[in-house]
Amino acid sequence: MQFRWLFWLVVSIIILFLIIPVLIIIPMSFGSGRYLEFPPASFSLQWYETFFTSVDWKASALVSLQVAFFTTILSMFLGVPASFAIVRGNFPFKRFLTAFFSLPIVFPIIVSAVSLYYVFAPLHLISSRIGLVLAHTILALPVVILPVAGALRRFDRYLEWQALNLGASRIRTLVTVTLPLLRPVLFTVGLFAFITSFDEIIFAIFFSGGSTVTLPKKIWEGLRFEIQPTVAVVATFMIVFSTAVMVSAIIMNRRFRFLRNS
């Protein structure tokens, strides 16, 4: 029986290993020294001040928000109809298409990034927001299509059938019955697509330039050759933001669970 507590001790240590790195960044961002240290000797908001008074950092935050926003819109517009088509359509290559749409996340991103760079360079899409949105949408499409397709497969079509039976047109049924019931999934994949774009670094390394610098790219620059302390502040924001997104996605899905067919 000694194995029992030893086992759980090991498991706890591994869990700590998973949690601690993310947690230490937050107190570090409040340090008062010249360099980042943990634990910080004393607390100050000096680097928060640096961030909020820095034109560069704020500009890149704005770029990231803009790119993520348009990526979300584009990927939802492309992805949701595709999910419907895959689940409810009746055409050859359906299975192949599901695999096809998961390809971007399985494929090594470095090769995708370099290839797109190769194609975009002559088109002057390198240092542009449009180029980044297109690039990020590639990664965001699987994030939208797969969960929505999954939700559609479990969808109880009885409600749709009833609406049609009562005289609603197909479009009306779609808008008033199907989509509202899918709202938690749609909201969740929208958030996921947003985060995918916001956190994305590899495409950003290739496609940033001039005024188009995303937040991760700026962090990358601030880590590559020497460690800029302001990075801790930005990292803290990103941790809080990602966690908030995940928590709201989970809450959203739990509240609506009772509406869906089990």
Next chain:
Amino acid sequence: MKIRDRIWFGVLPAFLFLTFFFLLPIASFIRRSIFDPDFTLQHLLRIVNEPVYVNVLWITFKIAGIVTILTLILGYPLAYALYKTSGKLKWLILGLVLLPFWTSLLVRTFAFMMLLQRNGIINNILTSLGLVQTPLQMVYNLTGVLVGMTYMLLPYMILSVYSVMDRIDPTIEKIAEGLGAGRMKAFISTVLPLSLPGILVGSSLVFLLGIGFFVTPTLLGGRTEQMLSMVIETQVNELLNWGFGASLSVMLLAGLLLFGAVLSLIALLVARRTVHAPKFT
């Protein structure tokens, strides 16, 4: 039903988008490895001929391999813990495992740069406890890359193994103990062999993802830990060697396909020999 026949239109925008912005660029870039612009094998031969690049391939596979083993050692117990718990505790552990997963890769890598540096918290603890004389060099070297990549890939292993373990009957170990086996023997003879497919899936996933890693080895590694993706980036971004960068990418893809095929074969052979225990409860 007319709409059922027409609904496939919905797939067109996404399909065309991926074809034009994903497939075609990749094909076009890969093509550059042997058509630069005329047919040439110089880029591919360069990889084989120059020992530097053979070394890079070796390092890439070596690092990915070690990381796979490390994630298995750390991840299997955690998957087993998820298997044995239920209710709120299970969700708590799952949440804690997934929490870092949702944080940006870059931010997590940065966290390790902080943890492992010479005056980072780990070294501070070690020196103040007197366990080491001088601070250990744990970052900008192989250690940093291994620790960092293990951390990033651990959730993949845990989830893969657990997804298979979840299908194993939860009472099977008790049944074995009832038949006379000790605790350890019960585990080794029941859950362990039945979780083997999960181990294979997890290992494949971690290994294949590890080969393509870029951010973590760049920030946590030193000059001797150049992985394939880093070299590709250098060739394209800094040196503008499109042809050579393309041939390196071909090498990366070839490696993925090769190992993917080998691992699938192993999985197939294992699946033939494994009997899946149905759930009795």
